[in-house]
Amino acid sequence: MTPDRLDHIFSALADPTRRAILARLALGTTSVTELAEPFRMSGPAVTKHLKVLERAGLIIRGREAQWRPCSLDAAPLKDATDWLEQYRRFWEGSFDRLEEYLQEVQTNGGKDVRDSSRDK
Amino acid sequence: MTPDRLDHIFSALADPTRRAILARLALGTTSVTELAEPFRMSGPAVTKHLKVLERAGLIIRGREAQWRPCSLDAAPLKDATDWLEQYRRFWEGSFDRLEEYLQEVQTNGGKDVRDSSRDK
DNA sequence: GGCGTATCTAACTAATTAGTTAAATAACCG
């Protein structure tokens, strides 16, 4: 997982139009025109969103006559999830004693921000 | 979960500097200066990244003398994970028959992109 | 070949982002 692959994935997800496109594609492959329909937005604008999703590896484009069907490729979402997974213990809240201890020593005794020479 | 909360969360995560800052904060609360250290980047640039993280709700800022300690608040990462979770079945690959069927009917018989009047 | 539908490219604009340096603010310390 190179760092800018995650950049592309997360920034593709940072837009509600693009998340809605993914949600639609979760129901199945469809055309650009149908993807565009729910939005008050020109065709070219949708084409650009699709390019962003494609750069992130989240969609696959086919060719069928004058249509360029899009389908979901969720594999990169797994990479995003794996990255987030590292932080699960933080939102689940229950650190065990060792983790608490490590966190304290990391912050120089857990007493002060930088060093222990200052004393408030 | 309002849509633009997710926008803020994902776009905060779309930058490697900010992900590195979160990784550092996972080890414990620290100062702006220490956060800035690994990067070839001015102080104000780091302040801006912190503002983005703060807007996303990912960090909490304190005050201690002339320091403004940062600490991680991972709660929004749970929201991101929850959103991604909807797609897990896609990257795990094994759809059950019902899901396959639903996906096919959604795409008008699963045969064509738009309708069944065309026939290739 | 020419028409109609689907989609993309080009060229442009406005807003946002990521960085800079210089100066302001805040708080401790002697």
Added chain:
DNA sequence: CGGTTATTTAACTAATTAGTTAGATACGCC
């Protein structure tokens, strides 16, 4: 008070993003 350290704000620039409209391209059909 005056100096030093930490951090933020202001003002600026360059690059990127999200949208637009107009025109090009691709393909099927008659």
